[in-house]
Amino acid sequence: MPDPEPLLKMRGIKKSFDHVEVLKGIDLDVLAGEVHAVVGENGAGKSTLMNILAGIHQPSAGTISFDNQTNLTLPDTKSAQRLGISIVFQERSLFHQLTIAENVFAARQPVTKFGAIDRKKLARDTRALLERVGLKLDPKLLVGDLSPAQQQMIEIAKALSLQAKLLIFDEPTAALTLVETNALFDVIRQLKEANVGIIYISHRLEEIFHIADRVTILKDGSWQGTLRVSETDTDELVRRMVGRDLELRHSDAIAAGNPILFEIKEITDSPQLPHPLLRDVSLSVRAGEIVGLAGLAGAGRTELALSIFGMRPRAGGEVYVSGRPVRIRSPREAITAGIGYVYEDRKDGGLFLDMSIAGNIAAAKLDIFGSWWMDRAKEITVATQFKRSMQITCRNVQQAVQKLSGGNQQKVVLAKWLLVRPKVLIVDEPTRGVDIGAKAEVHSLLYEFARQGSAVIVISSELPEILDVSDRIYIMREGKITGMLPREGATEERIMRLASLFT
Amino acid sequence: MVQTLTSIPKKQRALPGLRLGRLPTPSRELALIGVTVFTVVVFSILYPISFPSLDNFRAVIRNLTFQGIIAIGMMIMLIGGNFDLSVGSTASLIGVITGALMKKMGWPVPLAILTGLCLAATCGFINGFIVAKVRVNALITTLGTMGIFQGVALLIGGPGIVYLPDSFARLGQSRLLGIETPVWTLLLLGLFGHYAMAHTRFFRQFYFIGSNAKAAHLSGINVEGLQIISFIIMGLLAGIAGILYAARIATASSTIGVGAELQAITAAILGGASLSGGRGTIWGALVGVFFMALMQNVLIIARFSSEWQGIILGAVLVAAVAIDSVLNRKRVS
Numbered sequence: 001m002p003d004p005e006p007l008l009k010m011r012g013i014k015k016s017f018d019h020v021e022v023l024k025g026i027d028l029d030v031l032a033g034e035v036h037a038v039v040g041e042n043g044a045g046k047s048t049l050m051n052i053l054a055g056i057h058q059p060s061a062g063t064i065s066f067d068n069q070t071n072l073t074l075p076d077t078k079s080a081q082r083l084g085i086s087i088v089f090q091e092r093s094l095f096h097q098l099t100i101a102e103n104v105f106a107a108r109q110p111v112t113k114f115g116a117i118d119r120k121k122l123a124r125d126t127r128a129l130l131e132r133v134g135l136k137l138d139p140k141l142l143v144g145d146l147s148p149a150q151q152q153m154i155e156i157a158k159a160l161s162l163q164a165k166l167l168i169f170d171e172p173t174a175a176l177t178l179v180e181t182n183a184l185f186d187v188i189r190q191l192k193e194a195n196v197g198i199i200y201i202s203h204r205l206e207e208i209f210h211i212a213d214r215v216t217i218l219k220d221g222s223w224q225g226t227l228r229v230s231e232t233d234t235d236e237l238v239r240r241m242v243g244r245d246l247e248l249r250h251s252d253a254i255a256a257g258n259p260i261l262f263e264i265k266e267i268t269d270s271p272q273l274p275h276p277l278l279r280d281v282s283l284s285v286r287a288g289e290i291v292g293l294a295g296l297a298g299a300g301r302t303e304l305a306l307s308i309f310g311m312r313p314r315a316g317g318e319v320y321v322s323g324r325p326v327r328i329r330s331p332r333e334a335i336t337a338g339i340g341y342v343y344e345d346r347k348d349g350g351l352f353l354d355m356s357i358a359g360n361i362a363a364a365k366l367d368i369f370g371s372w373w374m375d376r377a378k379e380i381t382v383a384t385q386f387k388r389s390m391q392i393t394c395r396n397v398q399q400a401v402q403k404l405s406g407g408n409q410q411k412v413v414l415a416k417w418l419l420v421r422p423k424v425l426i427v428d429e430p431t432r433g434v435d436i437g438a439k440a441e442v443h444s445l446l447y448e449f450a451r452q453g454s455a456v457i458v459i460s461s462e463l464p465e466i467l468d469v470s471d472r473i474y475i476m477r478e479g480k481i482t483g484m485l486p487r488e489g490a491t492e493e494r495i496m497r498l499a500s501l502f503t
Numbered sequence: 504m505v506q507t508l509t510s511i512p513k514k515q516r517a518l519p520g521l522r523l524g525r526l527p528t529p530s531r532e533l534a535l536i537g538v539t540v541f542t543v544v545v546f547s548i549l550y551p552i553s554f555p556s557l558d559n560f561r562a563v564i565r566n567l568t569f570q571g572i573i574a575i576g577m578m579i580m581l582i583g584g585n586f587d588l589s590v591g592s593t594a595s596l597i598g599v600i601t602g603a604l605m606k607k608m609g610w611p612v613p614l615a616i617l618t619g620l621c622l623a624a625t626c627g628f629i630n631g632f633i634v635a636k637v638r639v640n641a642l643i644t645t646l647g648t649m650g651i652f653q654g655v656a657l658l659i660g661g662p663g664i665v666y667l668p669d670s671f672a673r674l675g676q677s678r679l680l681g682i683e684t685p686v687w688t689l690l691l692l693g694l695f696g697h698y699a700m701a702h703t704r705f706f707r708q709f710y711f712i713g714s715n716a717k718a719a720h721l722s723g724i725n726v727e728g729l730q731i732i733s734f735i736i737m738g739l740l741a742g743i744a745g746i747l748y749a750a751r752i753a754t755a756s757s758t759i760g761v762g763a764e765l766q767a768i769t770a771a772i773l774g775g776a777s778l779s780g781g782r783g784t785i786w787g788a789l790v791g792v793f794f795m796a797l798m799q800n801v802l803i804i805a806r807f808s809s810e811w812q813g814i815i816l817g818a819v820l821v822a823a824v825a826i827d828s829v830l831n832r833k834r835v836s
Contacts, residue, residue: 309721335723349721352714354781363711364722366704374704416722 005068007032007197008053008085008166013062015048022048024222025062030166030197035188037200037208037229040218040241041463041496046201049218050168053199054087055080067165084165088155088172096144101126103143104158129157133187149180156187166197171297173207185211203296203500205234217241235493242463242492260323261287261455262339262424267307267317269479277303277479281317285424285455290446292470293459295499300479301459302344305426309334309341321423335364340422342413344429344459350413351401358383358397361415368419386415391441407438414445425449428459443469463492475499531775531827532787538819539794546801553804567796568685569594569748569759570766571789574774575696576740577767578788579733582700584713584780586768587630587737588645591760592652594745597623599660601746602755605671606664612671620742626652627738631731649764656757663756667749675750685747689789692740696785709733713780769820770795 006029015023023045030036040046051057053064055074064072066083074080094103101122102109109117126139133153137146143154152172159167169188173181188198188211200212208215209229217224217240224240263284269276277300285291293301306312308319310328319326319337326337334341343349352360361383362369368382369375383397390411394404401412410430417425427446431439446469450456460466466473473490475483475498483498547555573590580586601619604610610618626648633644677684699706711719712726720726741760749755774791776783795816802812 311721331721332723332725341721343718343721349715349717352711352718352781355710355714359710363719363724366708366724370704372703372705374702374707376702 004031006030007034007067009063009065010049010053011063011065013049013052013064014060015045015052015057016060022221023052023059024220026218026221026223027226028216028223029226030199032165032197033192033195034214035192035198035200035212037202037212037215038218039202039205039208039215039237040224041461044218044241045221046218047170048221050087050170050199050201053080053085053166053168055085081162081164084163085168086159086162086164086166087168087170088152088159089170094143094151094154097142099140099142100130100137100146100154101139103154104129104139104161106158108161125161126157129161132160132190133157134183147180149183152180152184153187160191164196166199167191168199168201170201171203172200173202173204181207205237205500208237209234238493238496242496258286258288260284261289261321262457263320263323264308265318265320267304267319268315269303269307270313270315273313276315278307278312278314279479281476281479281481283474283481283484285457287453287455288450289471290450290456290458290469292466292473293457293476294463294466294473294495295476297461298478299476299499301476302428303479304476305341305428305457305459308426309339335420335422338423340364340417340420340425342417342425342427342430344432346409346413350416351409353402354400356383356398357387357392357394357401357404357412360401360412361386361397361419364416365419382419383415386411386418390415390445405438407434407441410434410438410442411445414442418445418449422454424455424457426457426459429461430458431460431462431465439465463495466495467492530787531773531823532784532790535773535775535787535790535794535823539790539797542794542797542801546804550804554801559800559804563793563796563800564686565683566799567792568683568689569744570763570770570796571689571792572692572740572744572747573763573767574770574788574792575692575785576737577764578771578774578776578783578785579696579700579706579709580737581768581771581776581778582713582780582783583709583730583733584716585634585641585730585733586645586778587627587734588642588764589626589630589649589652590737590741590767591763592649592656593623593626593738593741594748594760594763595757596626596652596656596659596745597742598745598749598755598759599656599664599757602664602667602749603659605668606666612668615671616746619746620739623738623742623745624735625738626742627735628731630738631734634734635727635730645764653758653761660755660757662758663754665754667753667755669753671750672753673750675747675752683751685751688743688747692743693785693789700785710781713782715781766795767792769816773820773823 008028008030010026010028013023013026014021026045026049028038028049038046038049048057052059053074055077058073058075063070064074066072066085069083072083074083095106104126105122109122123139130137130139133156135150135153135157137150143151146154156167172184188200191198200208202208212229214226214228215232215237216226217237219241227236265282267278267281269278281304283291293304295301303312307314308328310330310333319328321338328334328337328339331341347353352363358379362379366374369379380397386392387394387397392404392408392411392415394408401409404412414430430446431442434442446456446458458466458469467490471487473485473487473495474481475485475495477499485494543555553559573594577586577590597619600622601615604615604618605612630645630648633639634641675683675685679687700709708719708724708729711722711724712729716726745760748759770791771783771788772778772791773794774783774787774789776787798816798819799812802815
């Protein structure tokens with residue numbers, strides 16, 4: 001029997017952003033009534049591929065066929081929805097202050113012949129959709145009052161109301177408990193029986209073996225094969241996801257005898273936080289050492305950095321710098337204690353975009369420019385030194401940071417912290433959105449900083465980067481440290497296992 | 504390899520765009536000075552006798568002191584990413600309280616002024632504490648206190664307190680080198696404010712907070728504390744403005760500050776501030792105030808009814824910000 005014509009057929013999909021090719025010719029087939037998993041590391045191109053399907057991005061090359069229509073273009077989300085392609089977001093697109101019914105039928109409410117919203121029909125239709133996803137809720141409840149799992153189901157109901165033929169689930173279980181996950185799987189099985197095609201994206205490989213029929217693997221934007229789930233195993237998936245030869249970083253091994261410069265013991269989130277995550281996190285960094293902190297999105301790495309930096313209330317735990325306990329309740333106190341933190345999103349928490357390069361570099365160390373009178377000339381001299389030593393590409397240091405490239409902006413943020421000369425520097429996603437050349441420069445700056453005897457903690461979602469720069473690697477999952485690997489024994493496979501399979 | 508090769512022509516194509524973006528765009532301050540000079544020239548030609556006289560300009564300057572002092576504070580607020588709608592009410596309230604203390608309670612004038620200034624700082628502190636610590640939005644907080652301060656001013660002063668002591672009135676009417684004390688006060692405050700915002704470490708921090716409060720906090724800047732201080736400064740300046748005005752007319756009117764908050768915000772924005780913070784200069788605010796006072800003067804001379812003032816200033820404000828926004832968008836893209 002010949003294979004049925006696939007519901008979705010993507011061929012040779014390419015996509016570039018700012019000269020960087022993030023998808024290098026992807027093929028993907030999804031059959032009606034099939035659950036097709038797409039896996040890959042962060043940055044492998046899964047989200048970009050899905051955004052192309054949803055009409056958010058347009059491919060630079062390649063063809064898309066869907067439901068017997070060939071050579072489709074999806075210029076916007078509306079046209080994708082009209083075809084029957086819907087993405088189930090992680091509660092992102094819900095209006096928390098509106099009711100379930102209003103959310104499900106946002107802007108498409110049924111109307112009476114007088115043009116008013118037909119509330120009876122709205123409630124009736126919503127209730128029917130809720131039943132399909134296994135929810136017995138009053139459509140008049142506010143979405144904000146529902147649990148994350150119920151909100152997830154509302155998202156699905158919303159997609160169903162659009163008569164979706166292809167549903168895309170992007171990390172649907174990230175916020176769900178085990179019981180809720182099983183309920184979601186029941187719904188997915190029902191959808192499957194109704195001949196809906198499903199693309200399922202998840203970091204949790206065990207789920208894929210539970211629910212998916214086939215799996216497509218992406219790595220660095222290229223297609224690594226499509227396998228039947230029944231004919232493969234975790235090891236093969238992991239190998240295909242990460243499989244590459246490791247390039248070793250700088251050769252100088254750190255003196256293992258160096259004293260411990262930075263240590264945290266049993267850091268635990270305050271239970272008053274809306275989502276307490278960190279539990280008994282302990283780690284230590286020696287002088288001159290670069291320690292990597294690996295983990296999947298939501299594992300708690302940034303939360304740990306924020307906790308150390310006085311931005312996240314703690315229920316318990318101690319921080320030691322140079323062997324002495326320090327009390328940190330604000331970033332100011334953290335800086336005084338000798339800790340610097342390069343925030344994960346430079347535009348959100350790193351840069352003063354409309355200010356000059358010089359102003360940005362001075363921001364965390366204003367006191368060296370005078371206690372009252374601000375020596376603006378010195379500000380410029382200092383910044384010019386950094387411009388030269390870090391090779392920041394700009395006309396002059398009075399230029400606004402806004403106009404610099406991502407790599408140069410990141411260098412400005414790093415310069416701000418190098419000026420502070422912290423004993424401990426935590427860098428969070430130091431090369432996100434930075435091109436390859438600038439990335440290497442940022443790395444060598446970190447090596448140099450460590451060589452001068454500071455302790456460096458690198459948080460990164462890119463495993464090759466972590467393996468490249470770290471002397472030791474701690475792996476986190478769900479707010480806990482699940483393992484520590486010395487550089488010699490660390491492989492992407494072992495990290496992935498500790499980050500995703502550990503329970 | 505292929506990637507880098509194909510990226511080269513793209514980069515070259517991007518260059519002209521970049522160069523276009525590098526064209527110097529005139530700052531709002533300079534543009535406003537240009538418009539102001541233009542207005543002066545045009546009206547000097549149209550009304551050669553009544554407009555370009557020294558007396559007329561002295562009157563314009565004298566009348567803008569109240570607005571000017573408040574606009575200095577508003578500029579500091581806006582640079583730090585905040586604003587204060589209660590300043591007009593604060594000015595009225597402090598004027599009335601100071602007047603009541605010396606007239607009804609018979610306090611010595613210096614003590615009454617000092618008490619008034621302390622209360623002005625307290626008004627600012629109340630605003631600052633609610634905004635920075637309790638984290639109520641500045642619009643809502645100061646809208647609320649605007650009503651409260653105005654109400655208290657009316658309770659204490661009724662419509663106003665008249666015939667204030669001569670020793671107090673002298674503060675608003677005496678001259679030094681031919682220039683009235685309130686004008687001197689404005690000049691000194693303007694100079695000091697400019698020096699502080701442009702050159703002192705402490706006040707420079709407001710630019711960081713206004714530009715990106717989260718990044719400022721992560722850089723170790725005491726965002727909450729500085730926000731409270733900016734509200735206190737604002738309160739103090741509003742108090743000074745209210746007291747000086749009461750001295751000038753020897754009457755503490757309970758409604759002198761009505762509308763002052765929006766005029767101060769208008770002046771500051773015309774002079775280069777942005778509601779999203781991080782931008783602006785003190786001298787820009789003063790140019791803004793001068794421009795507004797000039798428009799008012801010009802319209803009176805040209806015998807336009809007072810309604811036109813609002814229409815024209817409103818149009819100028821929207822036009823100035825719209826042009827700025829369009830230029831900015833071009834610069835970014």
